[in-house]
Amino acid sequence: MMTKFLALIPAAGSGSRMGNELPKQYLPLDNHPMIYHAINTLWHNPLITQIIVVLAPDDTVWFKYDWAHFSKKLIILNCGGVTRAESVLNGLLAVKQLNLVNSNDWILVHDAARPCLSMHQLEHLINELAEDEVGGLLAIPVADTLKLGNAKHRIIQTQPRENLWQAQTPQMFRYGMLVKALNNIAHANITDDASAIEALGLHPKLVLSDVRNLKVTYPHDLVLAELILQQRSDL
Numbered sequence: 232m233m234t235k236f237l238a239l240i241p242a243a244g245s246g247s248r249m250g251n252e253l254p255k256q257y258l259p260l261d262n263h264p265m266i267y268h269a270i271n272t273l274w275h276n277p278l279i280t281q282i283i284v285v286l287a288p289d290d291t292v293w294f295k296y297d298w299a300h301f302s303k304k305l306i307i308l309n310c311g312g313v314t315r316a317e318s319v320l321n322g323l324l325a326v327k328q329l330n331l332v333n334s335n336d337w338i339l340v341h342d343a344a345r346p347c348l349s350m351h352q353l354e355h356l357i358n359e360l361a362e363d364e365v366g367g368l369l370a371i372p373v374a375d376t377l378k379l380g381n382a383k384h385r386i387i388q389t390q391p392r393e394n395l396w397q398a399q400t401p402q403m404f405r406y407g408m409l410v411k412a413l414n415n416i417a418h419a420n421i422t423d424d425a426s427a428i429e430a431l432g433l434h435p436k437l438v439l440s441d442v443r444n445l446k447v448t449y450p451h452d453l454v455l456a457e458l459i460l461q462q463r464s465d466l
């Protein structure tokens with residue numbers, strides 16, 4: 232059986248650090264709701280056959296937009312959980328119910344909050360990992376000097392940055408392994424999928440990316456994301 236590539240976008244967060252009533256995945260960015268951009272890039276990759284979007288059960292915004300253009304690959308699930316990890320796991324289990332996935336298929340989990348992923352970064356990730364035993368993620372080596380601070384914002388120590396990386400998404404793992412990993416860490420406080428795989432004693436591969444694949448967390452990140460999207464030439 233051919234190994235498939237499926238993308239899963241957890242989009243059930245509220246964007247509390249953004250401080251806007253509208254969940255951040257729907258904030259306007261380059262003439263579209265933010266989540267449009269992640270979908271658009273994943274949709275253009277010919278290897279990815281399905282894009283699963285995991286919304287909050289009480290989401291009332293998604294259906295206000297017209298997604299017909301992407302409909303051949305889109306699967307919308309209203310099964311988001313209290314944490315990102317829960318949203319991802321709920322989405323994975325629901326896809327199994329729909330008989331859409333096999334244990335060996337690749338799942339690319341990509342945050343709705345990373346709208347600037349480029350076609351090239353996505354291709355690079357897939358090329359680097361398609362034959363990998365474990366899977367991995369886009370990441371960038373830490374460039375800044377790192378300080379450990381105390382509660383009063385005074386430096387305790389300078390941390391060596393050698394071998395430190397910042398994790399991004401997509402994070403790409405085999406369906407069976409990812410479900411096992413996320414079930415295994417149930418309720419632990421993790422913020423990415425690789426952490427769950429690491430908890431199995433495995434070593435996901437760090438695939439070199441760059442700062443343009445930024446995560447939109449605070450209002451000023453939106454300004455940067457808009458500039459990056461306007462400069463790009465691949466889509």
Ligand code: CTP
Nearest residue numbers: 241242243244245246247248313314315318343
């Ligand atoms: N996410 C999710 N389910 C949750 C929490 C987060 O699907 N219960 C999704 C978000 O919608 C986002 C991605 O996980 O696409 C990364 O999370 P983050 O950037 O932290 O977004 P929010 O949790 O929405 O923002 P904040 O932490 O500021 O509240």
Ligand code: MG
Nearest residue numbers: 244246247315
């Ligand atoms: Mg969050």
